[in-house]
Amino acid sequence: MNDVAIKATNLVKKFGDFVAVDHLSFEVNKGEIFGFLGPNGAGKTTTIRMLCTLSSPTEGSATVAGFDVAHQGNKVREHIGLVSEKMIMYDRLTAQENLRLFGELFDIPRNALRERIGELLRVVNMEKWADQQIGTFSTGMKQRINVIRALLNEPEILFLDEPTLGLDPQSTNEIRDFTRSINDDAGTTIILTTHAMTEADMLCDRISIIDYGKIVALDTPSNLKKVITGADTSVIELDVPNITPTLVSNIQSMSCTQTVTVEDETHIRVHATGDEACDNVIDTVRSGAGQIRSIHNVEPTLEDVFLYLTGHVVREQVADKVTTQEGRHGRRARSRIR
Amino acid sequence: MGARSGIRHALWIAWKDLLDLSRNRMGLVMLILMPLFMMGMVGYIFPSNSGMSHVPVALANLDAAQGNTSLGTQFVAQLEALNNKTGMMDLSTVGSAADVKSNIQNGQQSAGIIIGSNFTSNLKTGKQADVTIVVDESNPQMSSLIQTQLTQAIGLMGTQTATYGLNQTYKTPLNYSLAQVAPYNVQTTGIVPGQTSYFEFVAPGIMGMVVMMSLMTGLPHAISYEREMGTLDGMLAAPVHRMSILGGKVIAQTTRGMMQGIMVLILSIVLFGVVIQGSIALILGILLLGVFSLVGLGILITSFTSTEETATMIMMTLTFPMMFLSGVFFPISQMPQFMQVIAQFLPLTYTISALRQVVVLGAGVPEISRDIIILFGFGIVLLSAALLAFERAMKR
Ligand SMILES: Nc1ncnc2c1ncn2[C@@H]1O[C@H](COP(=O)(O)OP(=O)(O)OP(=O)(O)O)[C@@H](O)[C@H]1O
Numbered sequence A: 001m002n003d004v005a006i007k008a009t010n011l012v013k014k015f016g017d018f019v020a021v022d023h024l025s026f027e028v029n030k031g032e033i034f035g036f037l038g039p040n041g042a043g044k045t046t047t048i049r050m051l052c053t054l055s056s057p058t059e060g061s062a063t064v065a066g067f068d069v070a071h072q073g074n075k076v077r078e079h080i081g082l083v084s085e086k087m088i089m090y091d092r093l094t095a096q097e098n099l100r101l102f103g104e105l106f107d108i109p110r111n112a113l114r115e116r117i118g119e120l121l122r123v124v125n126m127e128k129w130a131d132q133q134i135g136t137f138s139t140g141m142k143q144r145i146n147v148i149r150a151l152l153n154e155p156e157i158l159f160l161d162e163p164t165l166g167l168d169p170q171s172t173n174e175i176r177d178f179t180r181s182i183n184d185d186a187g188t189t190i191i192l193t194t195h196a197m198t199e200a201d202m203l204c205d206r207i208s209i210i211d212y213g214k215i216v217a218l219d220t221p222s223n224l225k226k227v228i229t230g231a232d233t234s235v236i237e238l239d240v241p242n243i244t245p246t247l248v249s250n251i252q253s254m255s256c257t258q259t260v261t262v263e264d265e266t267h268i269r270v271h272a273t274g275d276e277a278c279d280n281v282i283d284t285v286r287s288g289a290g291q292i293r294s295i296h297n298v299e300p301t302l303e304d305v306f307l308y309l310t311g312h313v314v315r316e317q318v319a320d321k322v323t324t325q326e327g328r329h330g331r332r333a334r335s336r337i338r
Numbered sequence B: 001m002g003a004r005s006g007i008r009h010a011l012w013i014a015w016k017d018l019l020d021l022s023r024n025r026m027g028l029v030m031l032i033l034m035p036l037f038m039m040g041m042v043g044y045i046f047p048s049n050s051g052m053s054h055v056p057v058a059l060a061n062l063d064a065a066q067g068n069t070s071l072g073t074q075f076v077a078q079l080e081a082l083n084n085k086t087g088m089m090d091l092s093t094v095g096s097a098a099d100v101k102s103n104i105q106n107g108q109q110s111a112g113i114i115i116g117s118n119f120t121s122n123l124k125t126g127k128q129a130d131v132t133i134v135v136d137e138s139n140p141q142m143s144s145l146i147q148t149q150l151t152q153a154i155g156l157m158g159t160q161t162a163t164y165g166l167n168q169t170y171k172t173p174l175n176y177s178l179a180q181v182a183p184y185n186v187q188t189t190g191i192v193p194g195q196t197s198y199f200e201f202v203a204p205g206i207m208g209m210v211v212m213m214s215l216m217t218g219l220p221h222a223i224s225y226e227r228e229m230g231t232l233d234g235m236l237a238a239p240v241h242r243m244s245i246l247g248g249k250v251i252a253q254t255t256r257g258m259m260q261g262i263m264v265l266i267l268s269i270v271l272f273g274v275v276i277q278g279s280i281a282l283i284l285g286i287l288l289l290g291v292f293s294l295v296g297l298g299i300l301i302t303s304f305t306s307t308e309e310t311a312t313m314i315m316m317t318l319t320f321p322m323m324f325l326s327g328v329f330f331p332i333s334q335m336p337q338f339m340q341v342i343a344q345f346l347p348l349t350y351t352i353s354a355l356r357q358v359v360v361l362g363a364g365v366p367e368i369s370r371d372i373i374i375l376f377g378f379g380i381v382l383l384s385a386a387l388l389a390f391e392r393a394m395k396r
C-alpha cells in the first residue's frame, strides 16, 4: 500500500436510476500522472468528486492517500488539492486574498502561508497581479491562480478536472508545462481528466479510458496504441475530394472494415483488419467512382484507440458524422442526453 | 480540528463574504435603499390621525335664513374658527348638495359637509338641526378617519353652543353649564408621555422584518449561489467542518441583516421622529435573538433546494405571508381568528411584539421574558432539524 496513492474498489455512483459510475476499480501509484479519458458524461467528474469526498459513493469504497473517503473525509481533504471544472475563485477578491482564504482553511501557519503564496505566485509569473481582483483577469490568468490555490497545502495528490478547458493554446501549454513540473519537482501524484487526446498522450503515465461510467482500458499510452496494431488492425487515412454517403457505406459494408469516420469534407479514416486491408479499401473507393488523392497507413492515436475500443468517437461534434454506430462489439447505440 | 479552528474557519468564510459584499456596489446600494423605501412607503401610505391635515372638504350651506339671522352661517363661522386652530381641513364653499357629490366624484375633494335647509328654522323651533357629512367610499381608510374627526368637531361645536345657550338663558356659570350639557369628560392617556404615531407602531415591525428578510433570502442565496458557481466545492474539499461553512455564512448574513436593521432604526429616529423608549442594546439583542429563531428555517430550505432559483422562490413564498401575519403592519389582535392562530406559530410575531414593547412602551427584559423564551424555543427546535438536514445535503 505504500506506493499506492489511490485505490478504488467497485465504485458506483447512481443518480436515481441513472448509473453515472459503474463499478470502477483501479489503483493509482504515487508520483504518477494518471489520466481519465472519456467523452462528455462518461463519469470522469463524478469519479473525481467521490475521490475528493464531495460526493459519497452509492456502492464500493476508495482510499485516497491511505484514508477511506467515506469515513476519514477530513484526513483525505488534508492531503489533496482540487482544480475542478468550475473555477474555485471569488471574483471580487484579489488573487492574494483568495489564496489567503484557502490557506487559512487549510490551517497553514500565517508566516508559512505568506511565503508559500509569494513563492507560488512567482512560479506562475503572477506576482504583479497579486493585489488585483480576480474578476479583472483573463481566463488563462484565473486558471493559473486557481491551480496554485490547489497547491497551497502541498498536496500529495492533485486532482485536475479538465484544467485546460476553454483556454487559448498558449495558456493551455502553460498549464500543461506547469502540470509536468509539479509532478517532476514535488513528486505530486496527479489525477487528470480530459477529453483532449493529445493532452492525455503528452502528460499521462497511464490512462484509463472511461465510457458510460466503465473503464474500457487502462494502460500506458504506448501500450494502449498497441491494442490496435497488435490486433492486426490498420488505421488508414484517405484523402478523397468527392466523398458521397454511398461511398462511405460501401467501405463500411466491407468485411474487413471495423469503423469508418468522416473527418472533414475530404478525409476518411478507416479501421480495417488483415494484410489486404489497404488494397481492399482502395478497390472499393475506386469502384464507387471515388478519386483517391492520397492514402496513408498511419500510426494509431489515442483517438483511434478509443474508437476501436468503444465503437464511437470521443468528441460529440465528430460523433454526429460517424456513419456507423454498430461497431464490432455489438455495442448498444445509446444516445447521449446532456 | 478542534472547536477553535472551527470558529476560525467560520470567521474567515464570513470575512470573505463581507469583503465580497463591501466591493459589490450594487449590493451596497440596495442594502441602504431597501430599508429607506420600506420606511418611506409604509409611513406615508398608511395615514394616521396626527398626520391628517389640509384635507380638501367641500362645504354647502343650504340654510334658508330667517330674516337677518342665519344660524347656518354662524355654524360655518364656528367651524372655520375651529379649523383655523387645527388646520385639519381645506374648506371650499360650493352651491348645492349635487356640487358636493360631483366634487368628491371627480376627486377635487375628499369629503363634504352639507348644512340642511331647515337649519335655522329647526333650531328656532326647538328641533334638532341637520348636518350631513359626505364621505368618499373609494377611500375607506380616509373616509372613516374624516368621519370620526368631523363628527367629533361638530359634536364639540354642539357642546359649545349648548353651554353658551344655557349660560345666556338661565345665567348659570359657564363651567356648570358645561357639566350639564356634557357630564362626562373623557381623556385618553398612554403608558409613555407624548403623542405616538403610526411610525412608532410600524418602525419596530419593519426593523424585525428587514433583518429576517435579509437573513432568509440572503442565506439560501449565499449557499446555493456558491454551489452553482462551484466555489462551494473549494471549501468542501478543504479540511473544514461543514458547520464552519454554515457558521461563516450565517455570521455574514446576520451582519448584513443587522446592518439593515440598524439603518431602519436610525432612519426612524432621524427622519420619522420615532422616540425610542427602551434601551437600544436590548433592541439589538432582540433582533439577534430573532435571527437565531429563524436561521434554522433558512438552513432547512437551503438544504432541500439545489438551485438558487428555487431557494429564492420558496423563501419569497414563505416570507411574504409571514410579513403580514406576524403583525408588521397591523396589530395581530385585529386580524381574523384563524390568522391569529397562524401568527402564534411564527417566530417573527414574537420578535416584533418584543421589539414594539421595548421601542414604544420602554419595556425591559422582565416584561418581554415570555417572548424571549419562545424565541429561544423556536431557535433550538428549527436549528437542530436544520443541522441534520444540512449534513445530509452536503453529501449529495
Ligand atoms: N448531480 C447529478 N444529478 C444527476 N445526474 C448527474 C449529476 N452529476 C452528474 N450527473 C450525470 O452523470 C453523468 C456523468 O457526469 P460527469 O460530470 O461525471 O461526466 P464527465 O465525464 O465529467 O463529463 P464532462 O466531460 O462533460 O465533464 C452525466 O450523464 C451527468 O448528466
Ligand SMILES: [Mg+2]
Binding pocket: A044, A045, A046, A085, A161
Ligand atoms: Mg466532467
